[in-house]
Amino acid sequence: xxxxxxxxxxxxxxxxxxxxxxxxxxxxxxxxxxxxxxxxxxxxxxxxxxxxxxxxxxxxxxxxxxxxxxxxxxxxxxxxxxxxxxxxxxxxxxxxxxxxxxxxxxxxxxxxxxxxxxxxxxxxxxxxxxxxxxxxxxxxxxxxxxxxxxxxxxxxxxxxxxxxxxxxxxxxxxxxxxxxxxxxxxxxxxxxxxxxxxxxxxxxxxxxxxxxxxxxxxxxxxxxxxxxxxxxxxxxxxxxxxxxxxxxxxxxxxxxxxxxxxxxxxxxxxxxxxxxxxxxxxxxxxxxxxxxxxxxxxxxxxxxxxxxxxxxxxxxxxxxxxxxxxxxxxxxxxxxxxxxxxxxxxxxxxxxxxxxxxxxxxxxxxxxxxxxxxxxxxxxxxxxxxxxxxxxxxxxxxxxxxxxxxxxxxxxxxxxxxxxxxxxxxxxxxxxxxxxxxxxxxxxxxxxxxxxxxxxxxxxxxxxxxxxxxxxxxxxxxxxxxxxxxxxxxxxxxxxxxxxxxxxxxxxxxxxxxxxxxx
Numbered sequence: 001x002x003x004x005x006x007x008x009x010x011x012x013x014x015x016x017x018x019x020x021x022x023x024x025x026x027x028x029x030x031x032x033x034x035x036x037x038x039x040x041x042x043x044x045x046x047x048x049x050x051x052x053x054x055x056x057x058x059x060x061x062x063x064x065x066x067x068x069x070x071x072x073x074x075x076x077x078x079x080x081x082x083x084x085x086x087x088x089x090x091x092x093x094x095x096x097x098x099x100x101x102x103x104x105x106x107x108x109x110x111x112x113x114x115x116x117x118x119x120x121x122x123x124x125x126x127x128x129x130x131x132x133x134x135x136x137x138x139x140x141x142x143x144x145x146x147x148x149x150x151x152x153x154x155x156x157x158x159x160x161x162x163x164x165x166x167x168x169x170x171x172x173x174x175x176x177x178x179x180x181x182x183x184x185x186x187x188x189x190x191x192x193x194x195x196x197x198x199x200x201x202x203x204x205x206x207x208x209x210x211x212x213x214x215x216x217x218x219x220x221x222x223x224x225x226x227x228x229x230x231x232x233x234x235x236x237x238x239x240x241x242x243x244x245x246x247x248x249x250x251x252x253x254x255x256x257x258x259x260x261x262x263x264x265x266x267x268x269x270x271x272x273x274x275x276x277x278x279x280x281x282x283x284x285x286x287x288x289x290x291x292x293x294x295x296x297x298x299x300x301x302x303x304x305x306x307x308x309x310x311x312x313x314x315x316x317x318x319x320x321x322x323x324x325x326x327x328x329x330x331x332x333x334x335x336x337x338x339x340x341x342x343x344x345x346x347x348x349x350x351x352x353x354x355x356x357x358x359x360x361x362x363x364x365x366x367x368x369x370x371x372x373x374x375x376x377x378x379x380x381x382x383x384x385x386x387x388x389x390x391x392x393x394x395x396x397x398x399x400x401x402x403x404x405x406x407x408x409x410x411x412x413x414x415x416x417x418x419x420x421x422x423x424x425x426x427x428x429x430x431x432x433x434x435x436x437x438x439x440x441x442x443x444x445x446x447x448x449x450x451x452x453x454x455x456x457x458x459x460x461x462x463x464x465x466x467x468x469x470x471x472x473x474x475x476x477x478x479x480x481x482x483x484x485x486x487x488x489x490x491x492x493x494x495x496x497x498x499x500x501x502x503x504x505x506x507x508x509x510x511x512x513x514x515x516x517x518x519x
Contacts, residue, residue: 109189220276310389343369354434368452376426
């Protein structure tokens with residue numbers, strides 16, 4: 001299995017007891033975690049004495065971690081110190097530094113080389129139609145690139161072509177008569193003499209852009225709700241958003257022209273404003289209600305995204321990801337067996353606890369058993385996913401390094417707790433549905449169906465005076481509640497006696513109750 005990639009590197013200076021055995025033990029422990037350890041060479045003799053202390057030697061360790069920048073250095077220091085305590089190794093952390101390179105901002109100039117079309121001009125010297133098409137393709141970038149070069153700074157195209165032709169740059173042949181070198185729009189590099197730009201996080205770029213697009217949608221909502229000339233106010237606000245949104249989209253590497261900025265801003269703001277306007281006009285309900293539902297939807301989508309990212313942080317590069325090839329196939333049959341079992345338990349709670357009717361006396365399809373269990377088990381798995389997502393975010397920001405044992409015990413216990421609470425709430429919901437059905441039957445109404453269990457009021461008349469009745473007597477003058485037949489018997493529930501009873505079908509005549517009393 002290939003090694004998992006790490007996205008954080010922390011260089012740690014570790015002081016070790018100046019003994020071959022201790023140095024070998026520390027090196028084995030550190031390299032056993034997948035970290036490189038090499039001897040530290042001080043600049044002078046006094047530096048080693050003042051930094052490490054007498055009788056100490058230095059190891060330079062490169063700790064590799066997954067997760068965010070926040071908390072990475074503290075996590076690396078805690079990992080090494082915990083490793084030393086567990087194995088009673090004589091090593092101490094002296095210095096820890098986060099190694100980062102600005103790889104997200106590429107300030108080099110990018111040059112694309114593509115083939116020239118033959119017949120670039122007519123005998124009269126004017127450009128041919130093919131040359132015009134080629135020029136249009138070149139300006140739009142719809143061409144086939146055969147070579148890409150990236151150079152620091154902003155070298156001129158002519159100077160770079162001369163170096164390529166002489167072979168002093170890469171040594172590969174270059175024919176300027178056959179190839180044309182150009183810089184695509186927005187690919188110009190930064191001047192080497194200019195000060196380096198400060199690093200900008202992705203959130204600082206995406207945050208204002210998302211706020212601007214959200215305001216554009218709000219302008220569409222306001223335009224649909226406004227009357228008369230007031231409709232111009234949100235439209236003017238949307239027009240004012242074009243430049244800042246376009247600036248956030250295009251001017252990330254260098255300043256673009258005003259026309260390019262306005263075009264990109266219009267392309268981003270106009271669909272969002274029109275979408276908000278059409279959403280208010282097409283969806284039923286008042287504009288305030290539609291806007292509120294839309295805000296709730298956006299909030300729900302954002303929460304789902306946070307939960308999914310948290311699950312990814314919790315499960316990726318973990319025991320589950322390393323054993324998913326057999327763990328996932330093992331979970332599928334377990335879930336397929338637990339769903340109908342819990343659905344049958346809910347039907348039992350509804351019938352036995354609510355009406356005293358045995359669950360096996362009422363035929364219920366297995367599909368209804370699946371359907372009955374989907375809601376409580378889905379809620380249970382959803383809450384467990386929230387717990388794992390919180391743990392994943394804690395892991396991403398290195399917050400459980402200081403309490404690893406508590407997390408390993410607390411997360412499973414909290415997951416089991418929320419699962420148990422959700423399943424118990426499902427059972428309580430079945431009992432509540434049974435109570436509602438009892439109240440409906442007592443008032444002379446047929447209760448609502450409960451996942452395939454449909455109760456209805458019937459009149460039952462015995463065919464003779466003496467018939468065997470389980471848990472009798474049989475009330476023939478008022479409606480009784482039944483959930484169907486089971487073989488040659490029918491189970492009934494008397495709301496006045498709050499008792500269940502059963503008779504044979506051949507001993508009674510069952511008719512649908514049309515009034516509050518039976519004749």
